[in-house]
Amino acid sequence: MELDIVSLSRLQFAATALYHFLFVPLTLGLSIIIAIMETVYVMTGRVIWRDMTKFWGTLFGINFAMGVATGVVMEFQFGMNWSYYSHYVGDIFGAPLAIEGLMAFFLEATFVGLFFFGWDKLSKVGHLAATWAVAIGSNFSALWILIANGWMQNPVGSAFNPQTMRMEVTDFAAVLTNPVAQAKFVHTVSAGYVCASVFVLGVSAWYVLKGRHLALAKRSMTVAASFGLAAALSVAVLGDESGYLSTEHQKMKLAAIEGMWETQPAPAAFTLVGFPSQEARETHYAIHIPALMGLIGTRSLDTVIPGINELVVHAEARIRQGIKAYDALQKIRALPAGEKLPDNLRGEFEDNGHELGYALLLKRYVDDPRQATPEQIAKAAWDTVPQVAPLFWLFRVMVGIGMLLILLTGTFFVLSARRMLDRYQWLLKVAVWAIPLPWLAIEAGWLVAEFGRQPWVIEGVLPTAVAVSNLGVKTLLLTLTGFVALYTVLLVIEVKLMLKAIRTGPTAEHDPDEGVEQRHVRPFNPSKLASAK
Template sequence: MISTELVDLSRWQFALTSMYHFIFVPLTLGLSFMLVVMEACYVVTGKEVYKDMTKFWGKLFGVNFALGVATGITMEFQFGTNWAYYSHYVGDIFGAPLAIEGLMAFFLESTFIGLFFFGWKRLKKSTHLIVTIFMALGSNLSALWILIANAWMQYPIGSEFNFETMRMEMTNFFDVILSPWAQAKFGHTISAGYMTGALFVLAISAWYMLKGRDLEFAKRSFRVAAAFGLVVSVFTIHLGDESGYLVAKDQPAKMAAMEAAWETAPAPAPMTVFGFPDEENQITRANVEIPWLFGIIATRSLDTPIPGIKDLIEQNTKRIENGIVAMQTLSSLRKDPTNTELRNRFEQVKDDLGYGMLLRKYTDDPSRATPEMISQAAQDTIPGVNIMFWSFRAMVGCGIALLLIFAFSLYYSAKDLIVSRRWLLKASFFALPLPWIACELGWMVAEYGRQPWSIYEILPVHLSTSTLSVASVTGSLIGFVLLYSALLVVEMWLMVKLVKTGPSFLGTGRYFFEQNRMSDKE
């Protein structure tokens, strides 16, 4: 039997490192293209304030990028240390985009970051702008290849199981990289990162205006962030809608959990705006619904039903039973690989092989699984409803709040009234955590919603771990918590120090602390 404690600890460790890493990723993505916009304004207008903006926000970008790299490297090592069977089973497919990311995107990004910081006095204005563009492209290409790998975990296309090697093997590389899941996940993730970068600049600029500091610098930064943020907010919502459509089509259990849809409602299904899911009794209490909306958004039609949790459990029970047959047939085929009849029989049931593997959580021999074990494994195919239900709604709520903040900010900034709208400046500043909360909740919905699979319908999580001791994983988990906590303190200290100093650290003589020092001398 597989140690449930070991699996849970390994999951906690990877969840901790990945969610900590994603504190830095969206800000890196967002600031990278905002720097392009700011420097383009400098090249076109020749105004020094835009150059100062690029240098100042670029400094914050650099600190954030360094921590993102440090935390991202440990994640990839965990596939070999904590998830060795996962790496063995799907490494031929999953490893390819990660290798390309390291060889192409990361080196591109790192090279041009160096040129960005040290090339101001050595490169022409237009040449330095090209450097900044390539730096931003490198950041986004890194995200692209990582998200392609993650999208394959959600929708394992372009591969098939080889019974001779007992591994998943790639059949079409272009199917993997051009997967609709990869496109939707990349678009939605980077646009959410752009929102994060925009809100970061907006909030800090608002703080400067509230303090009456560096007003010209802050007003221009605020205006760029508001315009950029409003545009990408619209794209984020649209691409989130596209992701939801794919979930409804390819991962019905995740969608049912997000909506706490216990029963299969007549098409088009209503959307539950608010309610209190009761998982024990499989009912949502005090629910507020909008008729038809769920069906229209999730299926793009008026007549396509969306299966509820109870029907999905029943369907998955049958797939688990077929999976038992698939495992028995596979065992026989391994002993007699030239038997054509066994091959044909396995081809008929191999799509349910992963469902049979779910029983390995409860018994070493799935062929002897009891009805109770099969029933429990079928229940496992539905992720936790309360976590999914509330995570999704909190994420959407944060997104709507950010959209409104960007819209009001752009309007009053364009009217040159923003300094007098202190309520909006305060709202912008206190909204600073919202994009990070939305991003982390988005990953919660995506990854927790894939449970109990590490590769959707292919490989269960409880079969993916390494053969480590509970003590070793516990020790490394504690080590990561202590190390990452220390790194976070250092990063926050550096960022706060730079923000408090503001553009005065550029040494141009045009900003708050420099002017105060000059006044004191006079």
């Protein structure tokens, strides 16, 4: 990668986002799991479920604090590194972020204090309500963030205003109900539920292997296996929905994920493995599963999925149409202030304005897209193809790990139903070693979603290359190094705190063997017995 402003700005945002996303999934999932555990405590009155809520709540608190610390920086980057992006789409993109801060984050942050410090001050039901408020707030935060991100993937409910040079909201309800955003939300939170479930399952398996806190560990494994299996299955189903929506809104991303250079007759085959070559523009040694991609991508047997080469031809035509929109835009901007916009000029822009973003792809090669040569137009058309090989393999890593986690949670669900959780030592060790797998799958999925959108920061509207701030390379290198160093320190702190809390274990308020609550009894004093006599 060249050390230019665009690539360094992308690298910095990717680094901070990847670090931040290490904390978010566990927060989403643990918030629901501890709410489930406390619900059981309130319903049954058994103190062991309160012990479980407090213990896993401690780990949630550590992770929550780190997630907040790393998340604040990301929003500031829009103004620091992506100022033209903020100017261009701030009217739309800023609204979900503002609502997230005012509604979801404040809800979450307010009640998280009651969760930790309200055990002896609130009633059982009151504290349970605070716990569920934390869980709902956490998930609402994800909802609004993913509404904003989903709009970047599928910019509905908006239009470009040639007089203000900004994207403006035309239908806020369409932004909220964006099908891409809704699919991303349920897919992302389900992945977070799997992440937390595997974490709880693995830590509990470690306790069972060590012979510690067995009652708490086995009950935690039962909750994690049940919740995790349901979540893992939903991730697979909702991932299929995301693939189907990509066929409608992000055809190039889907073709790149499949390494499909040529359009195939319907229904298209799924490429199980292969070695895509960007230079040769083909996928070597590919092994196909007939018709599967057609069923996944179109849910039909007769709908064609276009290949990369065909989509590049379409992109070239859209660039040429976008040049017409750019020409009309420059004429509009040249009008004297206050002069009425001529109908013919308005009509020309309205007819071609939806392809203006494709003309901006030429800014990489020429200052005025109207002066672009046929060779430059052809290069810009090929720029719409993301790096195929990383997308191809990252997607398969994500799916492969997802299948393994379905198998893992399903196995422990069966063992839990048969009361055989401690029967197989090797399976318990597998659960411990499987703890990092959800994070690997989630990070791979994030890279597929975001890297696959390139060269667009907003699909079909604003190329990444023209969205950055006018910063120096040295400034970006300095801030990138600083963020990576700081986030690495925070990650090390989190891991150490987590490990310390896990090694210390829960503070039990009951006898785990007898299942009865411990009573605080004063030590026996023989002198008092003598004086009593």
